[in-house]
Amino acid sequence: MPAYVALLRAVNVGGTGKLPMSDLVAMAKSAGFQRARTYIASGNLVLESDSSEQQIKAVLEEALAGYAGKPVGVMVRSAAQMSEVLAANPFPEKAPNRTVVVFLDEAPPDDWQAGMVAPGGEEARAGTRELYIHFGEGMGQSRFKLPAAARGTARNINTVTRLAAMALE
Structure with a gap:
């Protein structure tokens, strides 16, 4: 099944x-x-x-x-698909607890970067039905904003890795 x-x-x-x-x-x-x-x-x-x-x-x-x-x-x-999300991580060399995947129902819109504010050097990339965000200094104090992520739900790479493994067990 x-x-x-x-x-x-x-x-x-x-x-x-x-x-x-x-x-x-x-x-x-x-x-x-x-x-x-x-x-x-x-x-x-x-x-x-x-x-x-x-x-x-x-x-x-x-x-x-x-x-x-x-x-x-x-x-x-x-x-x-969870394994593909991990493989597509555009920040594989970055700390997995500071890199999140925002899961969306659909592909990010063409203008997914519209309104993005990254005052702490945060980086974002679009995936298939995901947005990947790296918070260099961590999420706690970040003032990062990405309106396209508002309808999704975020998990850090450590959590995504564990969920992908559980789904394959």
Whole structure:
């Protein structure tokens, strides 16, 4: 059965967007997904399903909206696509904890750099359905802005690496 990675937007351990990962796994299992498991408490779900990427996205978004009472965006990638995202990293020599992938539903727009502000020397590159950003000094104090990334969800390269490996297990 094919493996997929589902990445939830605006989900965290506490505060707004709180969703216990045990509830996410239960939700996925009740939707019929197999081998549902999470990685760190920030909305990373690995599952197996014979459904398409679009079907998985629709089922999870509907279940999450019912749970949260508001829309929760979900980006879905196959195991092979996650490996491709890693292979396409334009910053392989940079620190993986300072390089993020912003997962999008669609290809970045042609003008994806419009409105970008990189006062700390941050670098950005477009991928297939991703944006890659390297935060040289780290994300904590960065004033970096990239409007094209607003509809996506970001994970650092360490997390992407682990999710890609989990999807292949």
